[in-house]
Amino acid sequence: MPELDVKAPVITPAPDTGTGKPVSVTALRKTYGAVTAVDEVSMEIAAGEFVTFLGASGSGKTTTLMMIAGFCEPDSGSIVVGGRDVTRLAPQKRGLGFVFQQYLLFPHMSVWENVAFPLQLRGVPKAELRRRVGETLDMAGLSAMSRRRPRELSGGQQQRVALCRALVYRPPVILMDEPLGALDKKLRDQLQTEIKRLQQELGLTVVYVTHDQEEALVLSDRIAVMRDGRIDQFDTPRELFERPRTPFVADFLGAANFLDGHLEERTDDHSLVRLDTGGLLKARPQADRGAGRVRAAVQPGRIGLCPAGDGFCTGTVETVTYVGTLVRVTVRPPGGTDPVRLELPAGRAPALGERVGLTAEPADVSVFSDPENGG
The missing domain is CATH 3.40.50.300 (P-loop containing nucleotide triphosphate hydrolases)
Incomplete structure (x- = not known):
């Protein structure tokens, strides 16, 4: 192998190097x-x-x-x-x-x-x-x-x-x-x-x-x-x-959907949120027991489709974008609120303009107090 010809001061290594240290x-x-x-x-x-x-x-x-x-x-x-x-x-x-x-x-x-x-x-x-x-x-x-x-x-x-x-x-x-x-x-x-x-x-x-x-x-x-x-x-x-602990983490890690509403019920097992769109969304227990305005967060890949009239919300399919192994779908709820984003297997895409219901498992839904709106 070639020899090096570089004039440089010798660096003394830190003691006991060579394996991972805390x-x-x-x-x-x-x-x-x-x-x-x-x-x-x-x-x-x-x-x-x-x-x-x-x-x-x-x-x-x-x-x-x-x-x-x-x-x-x-x-x-x-x-x-x-x-x-x-x-x-x-x-x-x-x-x-x-x-x-x-x-x-x-x-x-x-x-x-x-x-x-x-x-x-x-x-x-x-x-x-x-x-x-x-x-x-x-x-x-x-x-x-x-x-x-x-x-x-x-x-x-x-x-x-x-x-x-x-x-x-x-x-x-x-x-x-x-x-x-x-x-x-x-x-x-x-x-x-x-x-x-x-x-x-x-x-x-x-x-x-x-x-x-x-x-x-x-x-x-x-x-x-x-x-x-x-x-x-x-x-x-x-x-x-x-299990993000703040809305920022939920959004930064997974571009979460945020659904506004009121905390209607809180037990040791679950939270029940009455959404502004009128539906009921069951979620994990809220970290604090305060009532009032809340924001529910759920990742696009954790929302599924169900028949219109079922689930926590019914809306109209606005966009369907094919991205290889999955499709990205947006569904517009009633009342002019922001569209809900979904990621679905490529073979399960709904049709544009179709009325669909949205569903999510409670374990996939986080709930945060909304201090800006009285939570």
Whole structure:
């Protein structure tokens, strides 16, 4: 294999690196003048866990990641990795791996040299360096391309090289800032599978940033949904999708339908909502027992069709859009309210203009107080 000829200071690795370590973030806060970018964010990430920060632009997800990495110093709060307080340490002293959206490969180096570079900086002996580079390239399916330059690789291959460069020294935590954002959907899907496989095989802790809901659901053990510098909900993908705790999470994760009405009955088993359209909708128990105005939320894929006059609502089919294995349908309820969106199997599409009833299982319906309307 080629030898590297790069003059650079040797980086001393953090103690006991090489396997996934837990990460503890406590009351992190970061302001820029009058703008609060991150506001008292706290979380516990287990060793070997894949956690994603998910949110729109400006939600605080990247700033939180940069504080963990050491590229951005918090105003207050603490960051502990594997029991070691790294809050005020320089990035190179934290022993963490980082994968950016931009590949940042050295154009004059081969794939092998790019991946070997972090080990050379750490003073790893040559025999060990060759072994670890070879193993890492094998895992990523890049051994046959080891002598190529970055310009000879596709975008997906370049991102795999960047991932290998972060993995090769077996850091306890890998931080990834939208690493697949510049790729097309097919390549993103392929690399999602590879990233998850490598993370599980090596037992690494991964903290990942994305604004792509599907990507977060596919990759993550848990997701922190962020908004305005805070965490709205930190939970498993299933809990976030099926049991959102706020209307924002319900809408952001699944583009939920929101149906307004009054809470007519509340028991330990269910909530009963009298919708503004006149129908009754049975839902999971409301989190609080307050009466008044409420908003019911149900995902498009959890609403079914039934005969007109049945279900919680009857309306007219306005649109039917074929998107491969399913159809997207909108149904207009009476009274000029917003249309209800459905996702149905492709063979079960209703006809345009047809009168249909809508139904949903209570376990699929969340109910939230509506403070803007007296709830």
